[in-house]
Amino acid sequence: MRVLAIIPARGGSKGIRRKNMVNFNGKPLIQWSIDAANKSKYITDILVTSDDDEILEYARKTNGVIDLKRPKELAKDNSRTEPVLVHALKNIDKEYDYLILLQPTSPLRTTEDIDLAFQKLINSEGASLISVCNIEVHPYKSFKVDKNGFLQGIINNEFPFYPRQKLPKVYKPNGAIYIIETAIFLKLEKLHTQRTIHYEMSKEKSLDVDVLTDLI
Template identity: 30%
Template sequence: MTLCVIPARGGSKRIPRKNIRTFLGKPMIAWSISAAIEAQCFDRIVVSTDDAEIAELAAQMGVEVPFLRCAELSDDKTPTARVIADAATRLAIPPATPVCCLYATAPFVQGSDLAEGLATLEREEARFVVAVTTFPFPIQRALRRSPQGAIEMIKQEHMLTRSQDLEETWHDAGQFYWAKAGDWANSGAGVLAQGAYGTVIERHRVQDIDTEEDWVRAELLMSVLNASMGRKGA
Protein backbone atom coordinates (compact mmCIF):
# COMPACT_ATOMS: atom_id res chain seq x y z
CA MET A 1 0.00 0.00 0.00
CA THR A 2 1.07 3.60 -0.60
CA LEU A 3 -0.48 6.81 0.68
CA CYS A 4 -0.31 10.42 -0.53
CA VAL A 5 -1.15 13.14 1.99
CA ILE A 6 -1.70 16.67 0.69
CA PRO A 7 -1.61 19.14 3.62
CA ALA A 8 -3.77 22.18 2.87
CA ARG A 9 -4.82 24.38 5.76
CA GLY A 10 -7.25 27.22 5.19
CA GLY A 11 -5.20 30.04 6.66
CA SER A 12 -2.40 31.77 4.75
CA LYS A 13 -1.03 35.10 5.91
CA ARG A 14 1.00 36.24 2.90
CA ILE A 15 -1.29 34.99 0.12
CA PRO A 16 -4.87 34.69 1.42
CA ARG A 17 -6.61 31.41 0.51
CA LYS A 18 -3.50 30.38 -1.38
CA ASN A 19 -4.34 26.69 -1.57
CA ILE A 20 -7.55 27.26 -3.55
CA ARG A 21 -6.78 30.54 -5.31
CA THR A 22 -7.06 30.21 -9.10
CA PHE A 23 -3.72 29.47 -10.73
CA LEU A 24 -3.87 29.54 -14.53
CA GLY A 25 -7.50 28.55 -14.66
CA LYS A 26 -7.94 26.13 -11.78
CA PRO A 27 -7.52 26.06 -7.98
CA MET A 28 -3.91 25.76 -6.89
CA ILE A 29 -4.47 22.49 -5.00
CA ALA A 30 -5.99 20.94 -8.12
CA TRP A 31 -2.56 20.84 -9.77
CA SER A 32 -1.17 18.68 -6.96
CA ILE A 33 -4.23 16.43 -6.88
CA SER A 34 -3.97 15.90 -10.65
CA ALA A 35 -0.27 15.01 -10.36
CA ALA A 36 -0.98 12.51 -7.57
CA ILE A 37 -3.66 10.82 -9.65
CA GLU A 38 -1.41 10.86 -12.74
CA ALA A 39 1.41 9.16 -10.81
CA GLN A 40 -0.59 5.92 -10.54
CA CYS A 41 1.53 4.86 -7.58
CA PHE A 42 -0.91 5.64 -4.77
CA ASP A 43 -3.54 3.39 -3.28
CA ARG A 44 -5.01 6.34 -1.41
CA ILE A 45 -4.81 10.11 -1.89
CA VAL A 46 -5.90 12.11 1.15
CA VAL A 47 -6.17 15.85 1.75
CA SER A 48 -5.49 16.94 5.34
CA THR A 49 -7.25 20.25 5.93
CA ASP A 50 -9.05 22.26 8.58
CA ASP A 51 -11.12 24.09 5.98
CA ALA A 52 -14.58 23.02 4.77
CA GLU A 53 -14.25 24.72 1.38
CA ILE A 54 -10.93 22.99 0.65
CA ALA A 55 -12.42 19.68 1.80
CA GLU A 56 -15.39 20.06 -0.56
CA LEU A 57 -13.17 20.94 -3.52
CA ALA A 58 -10.87 17.97 -2.87
CA ALA A 59 -13.81 15.60 -2.63
CA GLN A 60 -15.17 16.93 -5.92
CA MET A 61 -11.85 15.99 -7.52
CA GLY A 62 -12.21 12.41 -6.35
CA VAL A 63 -9.74 12.26 -3.46
CA GLU A 64 -10.39 11.47 0.19
CA VAL A 65 -11.02 13.92 3.00
CA PRO A 66 -11.77 11.44 5.81
CA PHE A 67 -11.35 13.98 8.62
CA LEU A 68 -10.89 17.69 9.32
CA ARG A 69 -7.54 18.53 10.88
CA CYS A 70 -7.64 19.89 14.43
CA ALA A 71 -6.81 23.53 15.15
CA GLU A 72 -3.71 22.51 17.12
CA LEU A 73 -2.12 21.26 13.88
CA SER A 74 -3.39 24.03 11.63
CA ASP A 75 -1.33 27.11 12.44
CA ASP A 76 1.62 28.38 10.41
CA LYS A 77 4.17 27.10 12.94
CA THR A 78 3.15 23.44 12.88
CA PRO A 79 5.89 21.24 11.36
CA THR A 80 4.69 19.43 8.24
CA ALA A 81 5.96 16.11 9.59
CA ARG A 82 3.48 16.32 12.47
CA VAL A 83 0.63 16.81 10.02
CA ILE A 84 1.67 13.78 7.95
CA ALA A 85 2.16 11.65 11.07
CA ASP A 86 -1.26 12.74 12.32
CA ALA A 87 -2.89 11.65 9.05
CA ALA A 88 -1.14 8.28 9.13
CA THR A 89 -2.26 7.73 12.73
CA ARG A 90 -5.88 8.71 12.05
CA LEU A 91 -5.96 6.36 9.05
CA ALA A 92 -4.30 3.50 10.99
CA ILE A 93 -1.50 3.24 8.42
CA PRO A 94 1.09 0.53 9.26
CA PRO A 95 4.59 1.88 10.08
CA ALA A 96 6.24 0.28 7.04
CA THR A 97 3.84 1.91 4.56
CA PRO A 98 5.38 4.42 2.11
CA VAL A 99 3.74 7.82 2.62
CA CYS A 100 4.25 10.85 0.39
CA CYS A 101 3.75 14.40 1.59
CA LEU A 102 2.77 16.43 -1.48
CA TYR A 103 2.40 20.16 -0.99
CA ALA A 104 -0.81 21.80 -2.21
CA THR A 105 1.22 24.61 -3.79
CA ALA A 106 3.35 22.51 -6.16
CA PRO A 107 1.87 23.18 -9.62
CA PHE A 108 5.05 22.15 -11.42
CA VAL A 109 5.24 18.65 -9.96
CA GLN A 110 4.51 15.78 -12.34
CA GLY A 111 3.24 12.30 -11.69
CA SER A 112 6.52 10.85 -12.91
CA ASP A 113 8.41 12.84 -10.23
CA LEU A 114 6.28 11.30 -7.49
CA ALA A 115 6.72 7.79 -8.90
CA GLU A 116 10.48 8.30 -9.11
CA GLY A 117 10.53 9.42 -5.49
CA LEU A 118 8.86 6.17 -4.44
CA ALA A 119 11.28 4.14 -6.55
CA THR A 120 14.22 5.89 -4.86
CA LEU A 121 12.78 5.28 -1.40
CA GLU A 122 12.54 1.58 -2.11
CA ARG A 123 15.72 1.17 -4.15
CA GLU A 124 17.99 2.98 -1.68
CA GLU A 125 16.10 1.81 1.41
CA ALA A 126 16.16 5.49 2.35
CA ARG A 127 14.51 6.99 5.40
CA PHE A 128 13.48 10.07 3.43
CA VAL A 129 13.40 11.15 -0.20
CA VAL A 130 13.20 14.87 -0.99
CA ALA A 131 12.51 16.71 -4.26
CA VAL A 132 15.66 18.77 -4.92
CA THR A 133 17.06 21.11 -7.53
CA THR A 134 20.33 22.92 -8.14
CA PHE A 135 21.15 26.46 -7.11
CA PRO A 136 21.36 28.70 -10.21
CA PHE A 137 24.60 30.33 -8.97
CA PRO A 138 27.47 28.96 -6.86
CA ILE A 139 26.59 29.57 -3.23
CA GLN A 140 30.30 29.62 -2.42
CA ARG A 141 30.40 33.04 -4.11
CA ALA A 142 27.46 34.45 -2.16
CA LEU A 143 27.60 38.04 -0.91
CA ARG A 144 26.41 39.68 2.27
CA ARG A 145 25.52 43.29 2.89
CA SER A 146 26.47 45.38 5.90
CA PRO A 147 23.97 47.70 7.65
CA GLN A 148 25.72 50.55 5.83
CA GLY A 149 25.10 48.94 2.46
CA ALA A 150 28.60 47.68 1.65
CA ILE A 151 28.88 44.20 0.17
CA GLU A 152 31.49 41.51 0.67
CA MET A 153 31.94 37.84 -0.11
CA ILE A 154 30.98 35.46 2.66
CA LYS A 155 33.67 33.01 1.55
CA GLN A 156 36.64 35.24 0.85
CA GLU A 157 38.77 32.26 -0.17
CA HIS A 158 36.65 31.88 -3.32
CA MET A 159 37.17 35.45 -4.47
CA LEU A 160 39.14 34.32 -7.53
CA THR A 161 37.78 30.78 -7.92
CA ARG A 162 36.11 30.10 -11.24
CA SER A 163 32.45 29.13 -11.01
CA GLN A 164 33.03 25.90 -12.93
CA ASP A 165 35.61 24.82 -10.35
CA LEU A 166 33.17 25.02 -7.43
CA GLU A 167 31.11 22.12 -6.14
CA GLU A 168 27.53 22.00 -7.41
CA THR A 169 25.01 22.57 -4.64
CA TRP A 170 21.36 21.68 -4.20
CA HIS A 171 18.32 22.82 -2.26
CA ASP A 172 14.93 21.48 -1.24
CA ALA A 173 12.48 22.11 -4.09
CA GLY A 174 9.56 22.39 -1.66
CA GLN A 175 7.31 20.02 -3.61
CA PHE A 176 7.16 16.55 -2.07
CA TYR A 177 8.75 14.17 0.43
CA TRP A 178 8.61 10.38 0.79
CA ALA A 179 9.10 8.32 3.94
CA LYS A 180 7.54 5.35 5.65
CA ALA A 181 4.74 6.09 8.08
CA GLY A 182 6.88 5.14 11.05
CA ASP A 183 9.67 7.48 10.00
CA TRP A 184 7.22 10.39 9.64
CA ALA A 185 6.24 9.79 13.26
CA ASN A 186 9.91 9.80 14.33
CA SER A 187 11.34 12.49 12.06
CA GLY A 188 12.98 14.31 14.97
CA ALA A 189 15.15 17.16 13.66
CA GLY A 190 13.56 16.98 10.21
CA VAL A 191 13.88 15.11 6.96
CA LEU A 192 17.14 16.71 5.86
CA ALA A 193 18.85 15.65 9.08
CA GLN A 194 18.23 11.99 8.38
CA GLY A 195 20.56 11.24 5.46
CA ALA A 196 17.88 11.84 2.85
CA TYR A 197 18.12 11.01 -0.84
CA GLY A 198 16.99 13.37 -3.58
CA THR A 199 14.70 13.23 -6.58
CA VAL A 200 16.01 15.80 -9.05
CA ILE A 201 13.60 18.39 -10.47
CA GLU A 202 14.70 20.68 -13.30
CA ARG A 203 15.27 24.23 -12.08
CA HIS A 204 12.66 25.66 -14.47
CA ARG A 205 10.02 23.58 -12.66
CA VAL A 206 10.80 24.88 -9.18
CA GLN A 207 9.33 28.03 -7.65
CA ASP A 208 8.45 28.81 -4.05
CA ILE A 209 5.05 30.49 -3.88
CA ASP A 210 5.03 32.51 -0.69
CA THR A 211 4.51 36.07 -1.96
CA GLU A 212 2.55 37.82 -4.70
CA GLU A 213 5.79 38.22 -6.63
CA ASP A 214 6.37 34.45 -6.39
CA TRP A 215 2.83 33.84 -7.66
CA VAL A 216 3.31 36.03 -10.72
CA ARG A 217 6.65 34.40 -11.51
CA ALA A 218 5.15 30.91 -11.16
CA GLU A 219 2.32 31.74 -13.57
CA LEU A 220 4.79 33.15 -16.07
CA LEU A 221 6.97 30.04 -15.83
CA MET A 222 4.01 27.73 -16.24
CA SER A 223 2.72 29.73 -19.21
CA VAL A 224 6.09 29.40 -20.94
CA LEU A 225 6.22 25.66 -20.21
CA ASN A 226 2.71 25.17 -21.57
CA ALA A 227 3.54 27.13 -24.71
CA SER A 228 6.72 25.13 -25.28
CA MET A 229 4.76 21.89 -24.98
CA GLY A 230 1.96 23.11 -27.23
CA ARG A 231 -0.75 23.02 -24.59
CA LYS A 232 -3.15 25.69 -23.40
CA GLY A 233 -3.69 24.67 -19.81
CA ALA A 234 -3.03 21.85 -17.44
Protein backbone atom coordinates in the same frame (compact mmCIF):
# COMPACT_ATOMS: atom_id res chain seq x y z
CA MET B 1 3.20 -1.88 -0.76
CA ARG B 2 0.93 0.86 0.55
CA VAL B 3 1.80 4.50 -0.18
CA LEU B 4 -0.02 7.50 1.26
CA ALA B 5 0.19 10.94 -0.35
CA ILE B 6 -0.54 13.76 2.09
CA ILE B 7 -1.47 17.19 0.74
CA PRO B 8 -1.45 19.81 3.54
CA ALA B 9 -3.67 22.77 2.67
CA ARG B 10 -4.49 25.24 5.41
CA GLY B 11 -7.03 27.98 4.84
CA GLY B 12 -4.91 30.99 5.73
CA SER B 13 -2.14 32.56 3.69
CA LYS B 14 -0.27 35.86 3.90
CA GLY B 15 0.99 36.22 0.33
CA ILE B 16 -2.19 35.26 -1.55
CA ARG B 17 -5.62 35.19 0.08
CA ARG B 18 -6.93 31.61 0.33
CA LYS B 19 -3.98 30.53 -1.76
CA ASN B 20 -4.67 26.81 -1.88
CA MET B 21 -8.07 27.38 -3.49
CA VAL B 22 -7.06 30.21 -5.81
CA ASN B 23 -7.58 29.70 -9.55
CA PHE B 24 -4.40 28.53 -11.23
CA ASN B 25 -4.79 28.12 -14.98
CA GLY B 26 -8.40 26.97 -14.79
CA LYS B 27 -8.62 24.99 -11.57
CA PRO B 28 -7.90 25.44 -7.85
CA LEU B 29 -4.21 25.33 -6.97
CA ILE B 30 -4.70 22.27 -4.76
CA GLN B 31 -6.27 20.31 -7.63
CA TRP B 32 -2.96 20.20 -9.52
CA SER B 33 -1.39 18.13 -6.74
CA ILE B 34 -4.48 15.95 -6.38
CA ASP B 35 -4.45 15.22 -10.11
CA ALA B 36 -0.75 14.38 -10.12
CA ALA B 37 -1.20 12.02 -7.17
CA ASN B 38 -4.30 10.38 -8.64
CA LYS B 39 -2.42 9.34 -11.78
CA SER B 40 0.56 7.88 -9.91
CA LYS B 41 1.05 4.14 -10.25
CA TYR B 42 2.49 3.93 -6.74
CA ILE B 43 0.20 6.06 -4.57
CA THR B 44 -2.47 3.99 -2.83
CA ASP B 45 -4.41 6.75 -1.06
CA ILE B 46 -4.52 10.55 -1.04
CA LEU B 47 -5.24 12.54 2.11
CA VAL B 48 -5.90 16.27 2.31
CA THR B 49 -5.36 17.72 5.77
CA SER B 50 -6.74 21.18 6.49
CA ASP B 51 -8.20 23.44 9.17
CA ASP B 52 -10.53 24.96 6.58
CA ASP B 53 -14.06 23.61 6.04
CA GLU B 54 -14.27 24.76 2.42
CA ILE B 55 -11.05 22.96 1.51
CA LEU B 56 -12.17 19.83 3.35
CA GLU B 57 -15.53 19.86 1.58
CA TYR B 58 -13.77 20.29 -1.75
CA ALA B 59 -11.51 17.33 -0.98
CA ARG B 60 -14.48 15.26 0.17
CA LYS B 61 -16.18 15.75 -3.19
CA THR B 62 -13.03 14.78 -5.11
CA ASN B 63 -12.96 11.13 -6.13
CA GLY B 64 -10.58 9.00 -4.08
CA VAL B 65 -9.47 11.70 -1.65
CA ILE B 66 -9.61 11.35 2.14
CA ASP B 67 -10.20 14.55 4.12
CA LEU B 68 -8.93 15.15 7.65
CA LYS B 69 -9.65 18.13 9.91
CA ARG B 70 -6.47 19.63 11.28
CA PRO B 71 -6.32 21.34 14.71
CA LYS B 72 -5.99 25.12 14.62
CA GLU B 73 -2.67 24.94 16.47
CA LEU B 74 -1.24 23.04 13.49
CA ALA B 75 -2.45 25.62 10.96
CA LYS B 76 -0.66 28.79 12.03
CA ASP B 77 1.73 30.82 9.87
CA ASN B 78 4.69 29.39 11.78
CA SER B 79 3.42 25.81 12.05
CA ARG B 80 5.96 23.21 10.94
CA THR B 81 5.02 20.49 8.46
CA GLU B 82 6.24 17.45 10.38
CA PRO B 83 3.67 17.69 13.23
CA VAL B 84 0.92 18.00 10.60
CA LEU B 85 2.08 14.75 9.02
CA VAL B 86 2.32 13.00 12.40
CA HIS B 87 -1.23 14.09 13.21
CA ALA B 88 -2.47 12.76 9.87
CA LEU B 89 -0.75 9.39 10.20
CA LYS B 90 -2.04 8.91 13.74
CA ASN B 91 -5.61 9.78 12.76
CA ILE B 92 -6.06 7.48 9.79
CA ASP B 93 -7.12 3.85 10.17
CA LYS B 94 -4.77 2.28 7.62
CA GLU B 95 -1.03 1.70 7.85
CA TYR B 96 1.36 2.63 5.06
CA ASP B 97 4.87 1.67 4.01
CA TYR B 98 5.71 5.06 2.54
CA LEU B 99 4.58 8.64 2.99
CA ILE B 100 4.73 11.15 0.12
CA LEU B 101 4.32 14.81 0.99
CA LEU B 102 2.95 16.87 -1.90
CA GLN B 103 2.63 20.56 -1.11
CA PRO B 104 -0.11 22.26 -3.16
CA THR B 105 2.14 25.26 -3.79
CA SER B 106 4.12 23.15 -6.32
CA PRO B 107 1.59 22.84 -9.16
CA LEU B 108 4.11 22.14 -11.93
CA ARG B 109 5.33 18.93 -10.31
CA THR B 110 3.96 16.09 -12.45
CA THR B 111 2.91 12.48 -11.96
CA GLU B 112 6.07 11.50 -13.83
CA ASP B 113 8.15 13.39 -11.28
CA ILE B 114 6.42 11.62 -8.41
CA ASP B 115 6.84 8.16 -9.94
CA LEU B 116 10.45 8.68 -11.02
CA ALA B 117 11.32 9.98 -7.55
CA PHE B 118 9.62 7.01 -5.91
CA GLN B 119 11.36 4.55 -8.23
CA LYS B 120 14.70 6.17 -7.45
CA LEU B 121 14.12 5.80 -3.71
CA ILE B 122 12.95 2.19 -3.67
CA ASN B 123 15.83 1.18 -5.95
CA SER B 124 18.38 2.79 -3.64
CA GLU B 125 19.75 2.27 -0.15
CA GLY B 126 17.99 5.44 0.96
CA ALA B 127 15.26 5.79 3.56
CA SER B 128 13.94 9.12 2.30
CA LEU B 129 14.02 11.46 -0.69
CA ILE B 130 13.76 15.21 -1.16
CA SER B 131 13.23 16.93 -4.51
CA VAL B 132 15.73 19.70 -5.24
CA CYS B 133 16.87 22.17 -7.86
CA ASN B 134 20.15 23.92 -8.54
CA ILE B 135 21.10 27.07 -6.66
CA GLU B 136 22.03 29.91 -9.02
CA VAL B 137 24.27 31.76 -6.55
CA HIS B 138 26.59 29.35 -4.77
CA PRO B 139 26.29 29.82 -0.98
CA TYR B 140 30.06 29.37 -0.52
CA LYS B 141 30.47 32.65 -2.41
CA SER B 142 28.45 34.53 0.22
CA PHE B 143 29.73 36.87 2.92
CA LYS B 144 28.62 37.61 6.45
CA VAL B 145 29.44 40.66 8.58
CA ASP B 146 31.46 39.98 11.72
CA LYS B 147 31.07 41.74 15.07
CA ASN B 148 33.49 44.47 13.92
CA GLY B 149 31.46 45.18 10.79
CA PHE B 150 33.92 43.52 8.39
CA LEU B 151 32.99 41.11 5.59
CA GLN B 152 33.96 37.48 6.14
CA GLY B 153 33.34 34.54 3.83
CA ILE B 154 30.60 32.17 5.03
CA ILE B 155 33.06 29.23 4.87
CA ASN B 156 36.38 31.01 4.35
CA ASN B 157 37.72 34.10 2.60
CA GLU B 158 38.95 32.19 -0.46
CA PHE B 159 35.73 30.55 -1.66
CA PRO B 160 33.97 33.81 -2.66
CA PHE B 161 36.64 34.24 -5.35
CA TYR B 162 36.76 30.61 -6.55
CA PRO B 163 35.44 29.73 -10.01
CA ARG B 164 32.04 28.13 -9.61
CA GLN B 165 33.31 24.98 -11.34
CA LYS B 166 35.77 24.36 -8.50
CA LEU B 167 33.10 24.45 -5.80
CA PRO B 168 30.97 21.41 -4.85
CA LYS B 169 27.58 21.19 -6.55
CA VAL B 170 24.83 22.30 -4.19
CA TYR B 171 21.05 22.10 -4.23
CA LYS B 172 18.09 23.61 -2.45
CA PRO B 173 14.83 21.80 -1.65
CA ASN B 174 12.11 22.96 -4.03
CA GLY B 175 9.19 21.84 -1.84
CA ALA B 176 7.63 19.63 -4.52
CA ILE B 177 8.23 16.06 -3.34
CA TYR B 178 9.21 14.49 -0.02
CA ILE B 179 9.16 10.71 0.36
CA ILE B 180 10.04 8.68 3.45
CA GLU B 181 9.45 5.25 4.93
CA THR B 182 6.52 5.75 7.29
CA ALA B 183 7.99 3.77 10.19
CA ILE B 184 11.16 5.85 10.09
CA PHE B 185 9.22 9.10 9.89
CA LEU B 186 7.07 8.20 12.91
CA LYS B 187 10.22 7.35 14.84
CA LEU B 188 12.16 10.50 13.93
CA GLU B 189 9.28 12.87 13.11
CA LYS B 190 11.62 14.38 10.51
CA LEU B 191 11.62 14.26 6.70
CA HIS B 192 15.41 14.30 6.48
CA THR B 193 17.31 11.23 7.61
CA GLN B 194 20.92 10.08 7.53
CA ARG B 195 20.02 8.22 4.31
CA THR B 196 18.24 10.91 2.30
CA ILE B 197 18.71 10.91 -1.47
CA HIS B 198 17.67 13.61 -3.94
CA TYR B 199 15.52 13.95 -7.05
CA GLU B 200 16.59 16.89 -9.18
CA MET B 201 13.99 19.01 -10.97
CA SER B 202 14.40 21.94 -13.34
CA LYS B 203 14.11 25.50 -12.11
CA GLU B 204 10.95 25.94 -14.21
CA LYS B 205 9.16 22.94 -12.67
CA SER B 206 10.31 23.98 -9.20
CA LEU B 207 7.90 26.92 -9.04
CA ASP B 208 6.73 27.44 -5.44
CA VAL B 209 3.64 29.66 -5.37
CA ASP B 210 4.00 32.07 -2.47
CA VAL B 211 3.09 35.56 -3.70
CA LEU B 212 0.97 37.00 -6.51
CA THR B 213 3.89 37.32 -8.92
CA ASP B 214 4.51 33.56 -8.61
CA LEU B 215 0.89 32.91 -9.48
CA ILE B 216 1.07 35.13 -12.54
